[in-house]
Amino acid sequence: MPDWGGHHNAKNNTPIRAAIIGLGRLGSRHARHLVEKIQGVDLVAACALEDDQLQWAHDELGVETTYKDYKEMIDKENIDTIFIVAPTPFHPEMTIYAMNAGLNVFCEKPLGLDFDEVAEMAKVIKEHPKQIFQSGFMRRYDESYRYAKKIVDEGGIGDIIYMRGYGIDPISGMESFTKFATEADSGGIFVDMNIHDVDLIRWFTGQEPVQAYGLTSNLAAPELEKIGESETGVAQLKMNGGVIATLIGGRHAAHGNQVELEVMGSNGWLRVGEHPDLNRVTVFNENGVTRPSLQSFGERFDNAFTDEVQDFVNNVAKGTQPNVTVDDGIKALKIAKACQESADTVQLVDINL
Amino acid sequence: MPDWGGHHNAKNNTPIRAAIIGLGRLGSRHARHLVEKIQGVDLVAACALEDDQLQWAHDELGVETTYKDYKEMIDKENIDTIFIVAPTPFHPEMTIYAMNAGLNVFCEKPLGLDFDEVAEMAKVIKEHPKQIFQSGFMRRYDESYRYAKKIVDEGGIGDIIYMRGYGIDPISGMESFTKFATEADSGGIFVDMNIHDVDLIRWFTGQEPVQAYGLTSNLAAPELEKIGESETGVAQLKMNGGVIATLIGGRHAAHGNQVELEVMGSNGWLRVGEHPDLNRVTVFNENGVTRPSLQSFGERFDNAFTDEVQDFVNNVAKGTQPNVTVDDGIKALKIAKACQESADTVQLVDINL
Amino acid sequence: MPDWGGHHNAKNNTPIRAAIIGLGRLGSRHARHLVEKIQGVDLVAACALEDDQLQWAHDELGVETTYKDYKEMIDKENIDTIFIVAPTPFHPEMTIYAMNAGLNVFCEKPLGLDFDEVAEMAKVIKEHPKQIFQSGFMRRYDESYRYAKKIVDEGGIGDIIYMRGYGIDPISGMESFTKFATEADSGGIFVDMNIHDVDLIRWFTGQEPVQAYGLTSNLAAPELEKIGESETGVAQLKMNGGVIATLIGGRHAAHGNQVELEVMGSNGWLRVGEHPDLNRVTVFNENGVTRPSLQSFGERFDNAFTDEVQDFVNNVAKGTQPNVTVDDGIKALKIAKACQESADTVQLVDINL
Amino acid sequence: MPDWGGHHNAKNNTPIRAAIIGLGRLGSRHARHLVEKIQGVDLVAACALEDDQLQWAHDELGVETTYKDYKEMIDKENIDTIFIVAPTPFHPEMTIYAMNAGLNVFCEKPLGLDFDEVAEMAKVIKEHPKQIFQSGFMRRYDESYRYAKKIVDEGGIGDIIYMRGYGIDPISGMESFTKFATEADSGGIFVDMNIHDVDLIRWFTGQEPVQAYGLTSNLAAPELEKIGESETGVAQLKMNGGVIATLIGGRHAAHGNQVELEVMGSNGWLRVGEHPDLNRVTVFNENGVTRPSLQSFGERFDNAFTDEVQDFVNNVAKGTQPNVTVDDGIKALKIAKACQESADTVQLVDINL
Structure with missing residues (x-):
């Protein structure tokens, strides 16, 4: 630790x-x-x-x-x-x-x-x-991300080719989110859910995004339309050093809190949080073999x-x-907002940081 | 079976x-x-x-x-x-x-x-x-995809929100691919590696893509540049019913043959082939706890x-x-080529099937 | 294959x-x-x-x-x-x-x-x-056991210290077993369920058991008492070269057909069939993250x-x-019956093959 | 938590x-x-x-x-x-x-x-x-054991049939153990490594062991013979309510610190610590798909x-x-020592608490 x-x-x-x-x-x-x-x-x-x-x-x-x-x-x-x-x-x-x-x-x-x-x-x-x-x-303090970062920095997976960041809340959190977003401006799905992933992608690659293609949907939660929110957002980023990245934000995971990061390298991959294991128990029952999932980012990131x-x-x-400086915060915000702008305007958005 | x-x-x-x-x-x-x-x-x-x-x-x-x-x-x-x-x-x-x-x-x-x-x-x-x-x-005949399709058709995960298809060959196949692609036209990374994923996305969702954003890179295999090939391709698709999809094709997986399909629904997700398990053996050794991976699509899809x-x-x-009709084949080809065209022209490509 | x-x-x-x-x-x-x-x-x-x-x-x-x-x-x-x-x-x-x-x-x-x-x-x-x-x-023809045997033979886990073999049928098979065992002599839990494990232990170690301590129970299926059967049997074997082994036979797995073999070596372990995965699908739903299980030895061992x-x-x-000779069959039978005899007589049983 | x-x-x-x-x-x-x-x-x-x-x-x-x-x-x-x-x-x-x-x-x-x-x-x-x-x-304070205990107490897996407890140290700890055991009396493999498992078996089942069959070996570490220690110990316990249990203590796991508990019930099973995951990172590399393992009980049980x-x-x-009273401690000690006595005397040992 x-x-x-x-x-x-x-x-x-x-x-x-x-x-x-x-x-x-x-x-x-x-x-x-x-x-x-x-x-x-x-x-x-x-x-x-x-x-x-x-x-x-x-x-x-x-x-x-x-x-x-x-x-x-x-x-x-x-x-x-x-x-x-x-x-x-x-x-x-x-x-x-x-x-x-x-x-x-x-x-x-x-x-x-x-x-x-x-x-x-x-x-x-x-x-x-x-x-x-x-x-x-x-997240830069989480032991799993730090472990992954160390492997990357030591060349353990070669050069980064692609990254994928999921920030998807459980269905169980929908009610409190709806209440919150009715009263306040969440900033939109990318700002609210993926700003950490944006920071991690910048931290892992040392590259900056130059173009974003964002798409959003409310297939799983049509009621969010009324308050101007999106249940799901997906964005593909082109980075200035050639890395490609995908961000997914969502609010409708049935199993729990899926905060997953994939780092695909030229000589190996890492996935952090592939499954949101609640603890060290494996359950064998009529459903098959199951690892229970955690529900909140608080449980996940307490340490x-x-x-x-x-x-x-x-x-x-x-x-x-x-x-991590205030400028890192500003850049992450700009990138997340560019994804949202792309989804809102239905066109590619260039990013100049 | x-x-x-x-x-x-x-x-x-x-x-x-x-x-x-x-x-x-x-x-x-x-x-x-x-x-x-x-x-x-x-x-x-x-x-x-x-x-x-x-x-x-x-x-x-x-x-x-x-x-x-x-x-x-x-x-x-x-x-x-x-x-x-x-x-x-x-x-x-x-x-x-x-x-x-x-x-x-x-x-x-x-x-x-x-x-x-x-x-x-x-x-x-x-x-x-x-x-x-x-x-x-x-792949429509593979028992795992059929099992997943049945769950989806029976409403087991609600409505599909997002799909992600990986078709990534192992590094061990690079030499034979380079030889093949030097002699013949592979059709490009999306046509060669992701056409099956395109078919699966159409099969699972019953929707058609209307827009594609493709990006390619040769960070992991610069030598492919010379023969006009890309090592990695990533494309984000907008479907006509609101589903969003990501395709990833690649040729540089260190572990094996990663053919993975994720189906994210409003009430549950499925992943087919999350890890390319070679067999039923788990190895506990100085590396940790490991499942060996299979290397070829032949092993994976023999049945x-x-x-x-x-x-x-x-x-x-x-x-x-x-x-599956000849028209299904034509549509899959058009979609894969649209992803390639987007990557080649660095702009969004509209798809009209 | x-x-x-x-x-x-x-x-x-x-x-x-x-x-x-x-x-x-x-x-x-x-x-x-x-x-x-x-x-x-x-x-x-x-x-x-x-x-x-x-x-x-x-x-x-x-x-x-x-x-x-x-x-x-x-x-x-x-x-x-x-x-x-x-x-x-x-x-x-x-x-x-x-x-x-x-x-x-x-x-x-x-x-x-x-x-x-x-x-x-x-x-x-x-x-x-x-x-x-x-x-x-x-089982000697199953690709996973063969893969494990090859690792062992090549010294991949050092010297074998301990082995554990589970042969446990799903609850869903209880009715047909009860019918079968009412009409015929199953040979008892160890002969019926663990004779394959006995053969594998002999095959992997090249050693013979010299002493057995068997215990049986019907906690999960008291109705089997009437027909002279045991739902669960557990036996610990002392092998003539120092290896120790545990056999577990059962008929009451809620999840499926658990045929698991552990091979603990001085420099690594192997588990074959740690989970009885039905196929390559992972399900994320309200239970957590689940791999569905197969139910029958026929599905498991078809190839x-x-x-x-x-x-x-x-x-x-x-x-x-x-x-595999007729003598291998006779030895496996004697060993399984010695486990049963130990359980029946509540004492250690020496095995002379 | x-x-x-x-x-x-x-x-x-x-x-x-x-x-x-x-x-x-x-x-x-x-x-x-x-x-x-x-x-x-x-x-x-x-x-x-x-x-x-x-x-x-x-x-x-x-x-x-x-x-x-x-x-x-x-x-x-x-x-x-x-x-x-x-x-x-x-x-x-x-x-x-x-x-x-x-x-x-x-x-x-x-x-x-x-x-x-x-x-x-x-x-x-x-x-x-x-x-x-x-x-x-x-271990009674560890969140995973507590979670498992709660499932058992609520009837989530029916009646307990069998339990299996592994307390196996990594090879990396051999040197310090040898030094320690040369200077002091460890109490033997069962007392040193499995006394926690004994306590857990009593805690989960509410039953007491009445008979033990213990076996030990030094196949993996012959040098321990000189200091009167055993590298591996395996014991099978008969409990007074019909449950059967297996204890395994060892000092030679290549991958890490394997503290695993299996609770087999009439309607489901639980495994706590099936793999000693170091953190939430999954590594995909030339070995296959790997979860790195933790090495010390301190990492495992810090909380x-x-x-x-x-x-x-x-x-x-x-x-x-x-x-947990002093009497619980005395009983656990007696049970662990009975396993050791069985191994030392090569006979079944009755346990009277």
Whole structure:
């Protein structure tokens, strides 16, 4: 397992004082990790819109003070660092406010949905080069992707020819997605589901896409049409070094959460997450021989989320910037949006990063 | 296992008298099947260019007469039926000559490479409606595809959303392919490797493609550039009923022969041939836990080839036309060529069947 | 696939004239193979007790003459060879009658149930050294076992330490077994289900068992108690060269037909048939990720049955004795019965072959 | 993932003050977990024989005081609780000393090797019913075993018929084992490798073994003969409710750490850890299709070790005794030693618990 070095200073340094904005599905996971697993940080305040979320943070996690207004929290609290896990459209303004307040910022992906806002966000981040800014590309911390990356980097599969990334949610998540997407802008299937795959393709190949052909459908969920969403999206990317890639986003896997990455090389292939095994149990019954599947990205990436945040905390403690920059986030967003634009306009879209 | 009914008349009817053109890798397989496995047929003559192939047919299989000129064979032999397993460019002229000679014809896929020739071939076939014509889409006879098709037809995975077909040869086949493609026109990566996948996508969905985006590369085999071939081809298809499909053809799989088909439905998925298991052995050694892979389509589809030819022989005996028509062959060819055209012209190609 | 050489003489020699006794589940499979797949043999007569079985052989397979009395068939027919697929208790008397009539004999496993009868059978066989006698250890012809054996023989897993053989029928077969075992003596769970595993353990290791500890239970099928049968049997064997082995026989697998062999070596392991995959389809649905299972040994070993009989026919044609001798059959029977004796007497049983 | 409730009191109660004896492979893992992952405990002191281990605990983990004499540590430190991870023969005396000093004790498995010492240990433990005593059967905390146990308890596979437990170390561990076993008494292959399987068989079935047949061999590692150890041990157990079980311990798996449990039920089977997958990567290369394997029980059971210790800490905080008692530990030890006795004496051994 990767060692993020958190323990080196765990007992010697004063913990970083941190606050969090957002206590939903992912926010509450980060909050719990900060309290129970991450070394070198104290979670001293939390901001959310729901009373019961704030109550939970106070009672279960022992968070001292809670807020409904994030600016008030930033203004009043004596903190070094903030975790932004609010809905995507708020990421730019919250990041800008926090950076201007002198804080280190961990902001969940994607950076935002509007390019002008994201450009402004990037500008402000770059104006504060001593503050740490890190965005949530947690898959780079997952041990399986890291193992695969190492094989690729060591030449274990030759040159990359093709990549395929699946980000497909289980049917069991449809109801909560529909509710979420009715209230907010998801950014579309590619931005919402495949932005991690885009980042991985850039990370593995070192190449940039130059052209996209996207197609979407609602065959499996016609009701999404009404709220302007697509159940499935498929995009084929041409990369500037000759690699070809396919992205598939979806919301209707019957078996579970299919986050699969294929890396086809000239001398071998890798598949990460070919089946979303829930655990180490194999069941032999009237259906045949079955491996049960996991249902949520939280189960799948729990360790990656922890390692990612520990790495950020260490970066803050040491004053080092992360490898993944705000520009990586902007590029991934542009690529995902180009796929969506191709699907929307029914033509090839050229990508200039 | 499917039962093609060959035995119903095996002992009661006079066997069909057949000849074969072509005794290469696939031709010799068909010839052996005709002698050893297929009921109701006698292989009485064979035509090939190589002396040793003809010698083999005579000595090993007991074929009485052999020829180097296919027209001479058709003219002289008292036969009902001919199997055409010569290089693809010869398929149209041979089929036309045989149909006009009153024979039933089994012709390997693809029908040809030149559309004018294939159109003429189709015209002649249709002028002889009492003679049986069948082309070699043997995957429709493979028990795994049939099992998958049955699940789909019974609604077992809901409505099809997406399909993905891989036809990727092992590295071990590169040398013989290069020799073959230097001497003859393979038709390009999509025609040579994915035409079966095209047929399967049409068979499973009942839909037709309307647009293709193809990309090719020679990252893994730059030497193919010189002979105008591509090592890898990837194409994304838009179908007229909303299904999206991806085709991948390649010649550089390190592990073996990857013929994989994914059928993603609104309520379940199927993968046929996810791994090309050689047999039922699992090896636990210093590499980890391994399933050895098969290397050739012959190993993979041996039973399908037998069942396909048995079905053709039965059709001849009963005077029934097969389900797969010459038009299916023409459509598959057009679709595969559209993918190639897209890759060659670097633009989207509309498909009108 | 192994090549048994049947085609070498297929067209040159006069076919062997053969008859079969028994047209049940396995007998009808052999009969069909003899007519449709095996080269160099004509099935000219069949004997069975049921009218409809004889009618089927005549109508479907074109068998000319049928009998209800096997002695009458042997006396009247002009045949070289006989296939004995009758219930086990009849194997010795039928083999003796046929050998004394000058026939080559293929006899299904096990040789018999009564040691005195089997000893007499072996004596008669040895008195006719020019006639071919072969017993039905078809697993030695299965491509997966052969592949595993080759790895072992080439030193691919070092020295064998341990072997584990499972022969477990599906629940779906319980009803027909209960009917069968009510009418006839199955020989007990170890003789009925594990005699093939015994043969494989001897074949792979070249060692002989010297001690057995057997245990049986009817936890899953208490109704078998009444007919003196056991649903499950487990035996641990000590081999004379230090290898240890476990045999498991059963009749209550929910998923299918589990015929699994593990070979644990000092430098690697092999498992043959770890999962009884029905075909090459993987299903992703609400249960998770599933490989459907096959239900019958006939599906599992169809090719092995064919290759075994082809090999026998070739042996007859060439006058060569098979590698597996009647003594191998006797030893396997003694070992399986020793496991049963241990379970019946609740003590260790020494084995002297 | 199971929730051991550690967070309920994490922020509200004064942490427990704990010390540890032993900082070897497993001891250092526990120590790190106590500092970095376990809520509600402070590791204030550590005892080990090696200077560099003590230095590591001080520098890396921030442990304040270190000792080479465990009695001195217990006498001087103000602690509530002790973790005993010293070599097995010391477990009884250390536990007795700690219990008499009023401490709560977590002691690694097995309890000891000498029955008289273990009996005395159990007596002392029972004399202090208000102090918590817990032994290290961490597999009961592993999410895969818990998942399997839940299926069994809910009747998902019917009644248990048979169980098979493999505890087989990789070849890569041979050198360190040989060093360890030369210096200390491992207790033999069954005690050292299969005591967890014994506990699981008792836990899953609720039955007790009544008879054992054990066999051992050194075919793969003849050098172990000199130090009185066996490379492989196989034992077949008869349980008092009719279940049959097989245990296999070994030290020579080429692929990795094979900890596998099979539970065969009357209506389904489960296998836990059928393959020791290292992570979620599948490799397609010249060997075929491979899942890399993990090498150490530490990788395999890292989460289980954490959850086990968290549960113990919670038990201490709440004053509740664990479900696994000292008597469970004694029974598991007796059963494992009976398997060894059978192998040593070459006869069946009756087990009376």
